[in-house]
Amino acid sequence: MRSIYLDHAATSFPKAPGVAEAMTRYLTNVGGNPGRGSYAAATDAEIASFTLREKLCALFGSPDAESSVFTPGATWGLNLVFKGYLKSGDHVLVSSMEHNAVMRPLNQIPGLYIEKVPCDSEGSLVVGDLSTRIRPQTRLVCLTHASNVCGTLLPVEAVGALCRERGIAFVVDASQTAGHVSVDREKWNADAIVVPGHKGLLGPQGIGAVLMLHAFAQLVEPLVAGGTGSRSNMETQPSELPDKFEAGTQNLPGIYGLLAAVAYVTPRMEALQAEAMRLCGALLDGASRLPNTRILGKQGVEGRVSVVALDFPELDNAMVADRLAREFGIATRCGLHCAPSAHRTLGSFPQGAVRFSLGMGNTDEDIVQTLSALETIVTQRHTFAQG
Numbered sequence: 001m002r003s004i005y006l007d008h009a010a011t012s013f014p015k016a017p018g019v020a021e022a023m024t025r026y027l028t029n030v031g032g033n034p035g036r037g038s039y040a041a042a043t044d045a046e047i048a049s050f051t052l053r054e055k056l057c058a059l060f061g062s063p064d065a066e067s068s069v070f071t072p073g074a075t076w077g078l079n080l081v082f083k084g085y086l087k088s089g090d091h092v093l094v095s096s097m098e099h100n101a102v103m104r105p106l107n108q109i110p111g112l113y114i115e116k117v118p119c120d121s122e123g124s125l126v127v128g129d130l131s132t133r134i135r136p137q138t139r140l141v142c143l144t145h146a147s148n149v150c151g152t153l154l155p156v157e158a159v160g161a162l163c164r165e166r167g168i169a170f171v172v173d174a175s176q177t178a179g180h181v182s183v184d185r186e187k188w189n190a191d192a193i194v195v196p197g198h199k200g201l202l203g204p205q206g207i208g209a210v211l212m213l214h215a216f217a218q219l220v221e222p223l224v225a226g227g228t229g230s231r232s233n234m235e236t237q238p239s240e241l242p243d244k245f246e247a248g249t250q251n252l253p254g255i256y257g258l259l260a261a262v263a264y265v266t267p268r269m270e271a272l273q274a275e276a277m278r279l280c281g282a283l284l285d286g287a288s289r290l291p292n293t294r295i296l297g298k299q300g301v302e303g304r305v306s307v308v309a310l311d312f313p314e315l316d317n318a319m320v321a322d323r324l325a326r327e328f329g330i331a332t333r334c335g336l337h338c339a340p341s342a343h344r345t346l347g348s349f350p351q352g353a354v355r356f357s358l359g360m361g362n363t364d365e366d367i368v369q370t371l372s373a374l375e376t377i378v379t380q381r382h383t384f385a386q387g
């Protein structure tokens with residue numbers, strides 16, 4: 001059975017050409033630790049880290065490389081920003097489409113007032129609904145750039161402008177858009193943008209970044225302290241960036257891998273996205289013709305990325321995903337996708353949905369086979385129900 005991978009929103013696969021080779025090169029031929037020595041291997045690692053930082057900054061409109069720091073992923077980056085910046089008594093606004101990578105760290109901060117701005121049934125946010133909720137205590141707004149459940153894009157540029165005008169820190173979770181569509185920290189007036197390396201950037205797991213405005217980074221306390229290879233005479237965490245946030249040995253195989261991935265994706269981003277959206281259109285079109293199938297969120301390709309959630313009201317969604325995998329070799333993700341509030345917004349709580357997320361390597365044939373498999377599953381149920 002041919003396998004079809006439609007779970008790129010969880011983690012992309014395959015990775016960009018050159019990623020595995022770059023990681024292997026580091027592990028077999030390099031092996032040095034940047035900032036910890038002046039021998040050739042340490043310098044090689046220093047150059048790779050520096051180059052990746054510069055390339056991520058260029059790609060995501062964040063000119064200041066020093067305040068762009070590596071993290072193990074988006075979750076880590078969100079924890080870093082929230083726990084290092086927010087304090088008891090602060091008021092925070094988020095959309096109702098946020099992932100638990102946003103909600104759970106916020107809920108861990110004692111005395112924080114968290115307010116959700118409701119999105120509509122397509123997962124869209126009206127900026128006016130957010131602005132009327134701003135209070136004198138509002139210190140931060142966090143929005144996902146695109147929903148990981150239904151792919152809807154949120155109006156980050158307009159909200160960023162509002163936050164700048166009102167003097168409120170603005171954080172964007174670009175987990176579902178980095179490497180797919182334009183992400184521009186400066187243009188959006190964002191104080192921080194969080195990106196994972198293992199999704200749209202087609203890099204390995206365990207490496208990502210937070211790109212911060214320099215002045216904002218200075219206000220954030222480090223989440224983790226430890227050796228940095230710099231200021232070793234001090235037993236307190238240095239305040240210099242990026243060392244302040246990069247304690248301990250970094251994920252160097254990940255850095256080499258992500259560097260190769262970024263080199264591959266950057267010149268191809270528009271073409272990869274155009275292809276993913278073309279296939280997304282075909283999937284949406286086919287899904288709209290299936291009986292007893294509900295497309296969550298936006299019905300067409302406008303204002304979204306290539307993440308499609310389907311609810312099968314007459315079936316158990318987990319059973320649909322399981323049959324797709326076992327009988328047809330199609331990998332999807334079912335359930336609540338770590339975003340219970342997004343499912344409440346879309347009217348799919350508690351049953352959740354089956355998510356189909358497209359990316360590099362998917363073909364027309366994948367969509368044809370997926371729609372045919374879905375037709376078999378929903379029609380069999382129908383025949384059974386009628387009989």
Ligand SMILES: Cc1ncc(COP(=O)(O)O)c(C=O)c1O
Pocket residue numbers: 009010072073074075076099101102144146147148173175176196197208
């Ligand atoms: C919208 C969103 N935010 C955050 C995350 C967490 O990303 P990571 O697994 O890289 O920590 C995900 C992962 O699926 C996501 O979809």
